[in-house]
């Protein structure tokens with residue numbers, strides 16, 4: 001369950017929360033591009049500052065962000081070590097046949113910085129946007145793909161039904177678990193067979209319930225003339241406002257700055 | 267074109283496993299005219315849900331025909347029109363709400379009918395207001411109570427402006443307050459909006475407000491008529507369906523030489539009558 | 545002598561410290577004697593399910609104490625085995641069935657008690673008998689082949705086979721037709737005759753008021769009422785506030801009384817109500833006969 005908490009939406013009412021999900025998604029994509037395109041330390045520090053500003057203005061708990069970054073520490077460490085040992089250059093440390101180089105360390109640090117920036121960006125997106133808004137945003141952005149016969153709408157329907165029923169499913173699972181415990185199921189038994197049987201007592205009814213729900217849902221949708229047809233009200237529930245334009249323009253400027261910066265720094 | 271619902275010689279069989287067949291409905295004949303409030307009563311397994319699903323073409327009759335305003339439900343071409351005419355509310359409030367937000371749920375039907383956005387907005391506003399759900403417009407369905415979920419299901423059907431409303435045991439999973447609210451709402455829709463109601467229940471108390479009661483037993487219609495007449499029939503007790511206590515009380519009063527007019531259908535009406543007589 | 549259930553100043557908070565915190569129970573004090581039947585009422589979300597999950601050890605008390613059959617539910621070692629003493633049947637138990645045959649399903653509890661197979665067999669048959677599933681070959685059928693009402697019976701039998709000292713039912717009659725409802729009421733009546741304890745969460749006062757020894761009403765986690773049915777009937781403001789549906793005959797008699805007629809309200813059947821109303825009419829007619837015209841001034 002602790003895994004689920006990572007990047008979970010946190011209710012809030014800041015400027016960042018109020019931005020259109022499309023704005024936030026596009027900003028994130030822009031950030032990814034600029035992070036990929038640049039190796040300049042100062043430029044990356046600028047982006048880091050941008051992320052920190054976003055976190056502060058969204059009033060996210062910094063402690064939580066640090067904790068989240070700490071959770072990917074192994075990934076960061078591996079990146080650093082790989083770069084440090086595999087990049088040729090001036091040796092700092094030699095272990096057997098492999099050597100750690102100064103250039104490698106520098107490159108590794110920059111890559112860590114890049115990863116952290118990307119990670120922070122996606123955390124900000126997830127923590128300030130409800131899953132529903134996020135999926136509408138993705139659907140709107142992918143909309144043009146319908147022109148080349150990719151069924152974006154069906155995909156979006158599946159996504160939205162999952163969002164609708166995920167909480168119900170969790171609730172159901174916890175009720176069934178408690179009900180089986182009341183009949184003596186031992187979920188913490190040391191015997192493997194007993195344990196497996198106990199979990200079967202959850203999974204089977206859960207599966208049955210989902211099947212019957214799928215049947216019911218099908219009937220309810222058919223009764224209301226379901227056709228796989230884009231959802232106008234949903235599409236129109238999003239509105240770009242002044243703040244969105246402002247955010248997009250400023251992020252674009254920062255991102256585009258990568259070009260002159262990298263030319264100048266050469 | 268004839269208005270109303272016509273069920274003509276309908277038999278419905280289910281195939282279970284390879285060979286076995288269950289006859290859920292046997293040679294049903296039934297007609298329901300526009301504006302009626304019909305109660306469909308029967309024990310679990312008597313075929314009520316099967317009949318309900320025949321009304322809007324979710325099921326096709328094995329034999330016989332079902333006509334809605336003269337339109338044959340067995341022809342797939344007619345299905346969109348049939349389903350617009352006949353709205354369905356089901357038993358389980360959780361399993362009939364499809365969308366992650368109440369407002370979208372109500373727009374679901376009109377969206378599928380490919381109405382213009384303005385019209386969709388108007389209908390959503392109207393349906394929310396009729397069912398008293400304005401405050402829940404932007405909520406997620408799983409955060410509503412059972413009664414509110416069922417109201418949301420009702421209003422999502424109303425947004426399609428159906429002429430007939432079929433409700434399959436809509437109250438059986440609700441607490442008493444929500445049940446009362448839903449029944450009052452249904453009555454209001456019948457009287458004020460003129461929507462024809464077919465309310466299904468295994469509980470006779472739910473069907474007190476119906477103009478006509480149809481009792482199903484093992485796939486056949488075994489009794490039909492004004493609720494008080496139906497409950498006065500000895501046959502209904504054999505089915506295990508106790509008369510609503512209101513009627514039992516009226517029976518006792520009448521056997522004590524205290525006549526009660528047939529028009530009385532609710533407790534306040536009876537109390538008023540008694541007080542006038544006293 | 546202490547009761548079979550002793551709840552003292554019990555409070556419970558879900559997800560404490562998070563933005564989703566819910567105070568589900570607030571300072572509940574309640575007790576029940578052996579052999580009594582408690583009816584637990586309250587609107588949706590008032591904490592009924594939370595309260596009964598304390599009784600069989602699923603939730604351990606955060607604050608206050610719960611003692612069931614003399615065992616302290618806050619002791620983790622004792623509360624683990626509480627399910628054997630207090631059998632809790634959840635809402636819609638037919639959705640928790642998972643075995644391939646009715647027999648195995650009902651036998652699941654007794655087998656978890658580590659009883660020998662012969663004893664299990666005996667208990668299964670007895671339990672199926674109690675819920676009225678007496679057809680010859682029913683034990684070998686897959687539960688999936690049964691209707692919803694039948695599956696509910698199988699699930700209830702599964703708990704009865706554990707033979708708990710306290711049977712706790714969470715809205716067992718929801719969605720059942722009259723035959724199924726009467727089956728549940730019969731089980732409770734038989735338990736009362738055998739001096740066994742039952743707790744039932746319900747929404748329908750009129751259905752169980754003639755059986756209950758005690759009624760408790762929860763509202764937003766607090767105990768709004770606890771006492772005998774008689775005491776509750778004497779509190780019309782509580783009845784009205786929680787939209788309790790009294791039996792129709794009582795509603796009518798109360799309303800007639802409220803209109804200023806002198807009618808006996810302490811009655812317990814439809815027949816009596818009919819008689820009372822007719823009596824009133826007779827008095828009225830006699831009076832009319834003696835003093836014509838007097839009632840215009842009423």
Ligand SMILES: Nc1ncnc2c1ncn2[C@@H]1O[C@H](COP(=O)(O)OP(=O)(O)O)[C@@H](O)[C@H]1O
Nearest residue numbers: 280282288290309310311312313314315316317
């Ligand atoms: N999908 C199905 N497949 C096979 N048999 C079914 C199916 N649906 C219903 N039945 C059977 O048809 C009969 C009538 O069921 P139903 O219409 O659901 O009754 P009710 O709604 O009155 O409880 C029952 O015997 C039931 O077992």
Ligand SMILES: Nc1ncnc2c1ncn2[C@@H]1O[C@H](COP(=O)(O)OP(=O)(O)O)[C@@H](O)[C@H]1O
Nearest residue numbers: 558559566568587588589590591592593594595
């Ligand atoms: N596992 C849980 N986690 C968080 N909140 C819960 C949980 N279970 C119940 N609640 C909340 O506690 C309150 C009481 O719930 P419950 O005991 O289920 O009430 P009832 O059974 O009377 O409907 C409700 O507000 C409900 O949302």
Ligand SMILES: [Mg+2]
Nearest residue numbers: 314315434435
């Ligand atoms: Mg049914």
Ligand SMILES: [Mg+2]
Nearest residue numbers: 592593635714
């Ligand atoms: Mg509950």
